[in-house]
Amino acid sequence: MKYQCPVCGWDGLDDNPDHHTFEICACCGCEFGYSDATLYPQDRPARLELLRKDWIEYGMKFWADQFSDLAKYNKKPDNWNPKEQVNSLKKTDVNTGDNAA
Numbered sequence: 001m002k003y004q005c006p007v008c009g010w011d012g013l014d015d016n017p018d019h020h021t022f023e024i025c026a027c028c029g030c031e032f033g034y035s036d037a038t039l040y041p042q043d044r045p046a047r048l049e050l051l052r053k054d055w056i057e058y059g060m061k062f063w064a065d066q067f068s069d070l071a072k073y074n075k076k077p078d079n080w081n082p083k084e085q086v087n088s089l090k091k092t093d094v095n096t097g098d099n100a101a
């Protein structure tokens with residue numbers, strides 16, 4: 001089973017990103033348990049949102065592409081559409097029901 005990244009919507013994570021796995025998302029480079037760490041659990045959705053905003057502003061690049069050894073195992077799909085990917089995230093709403101919008 002694969003998990004979806006709550007930051008960028010990439011659905012190729014091996015472990016549940018809610019469980020401080022220290023897995024790095026091949027797409028946005030978020031390291032779960034590190035990049036998304038917050039002092040209080042209730043602050044995590046805002047942290048994830050900030051990471052997403054940064055990734056989008058940085059041009060939605062496929063993170064693993066910049067490392068040749070990683071890119072070998074984390075292939076960017078040929079018809080990859082980062083906008084569609086991040087939009088799919090909003091539909092499923094990963095932020096544990098706390099959606100004030």
Ligand SMILES: [Zn+2]
Binds near residue numbers: 009
């Ligand atoms: Zn990601």
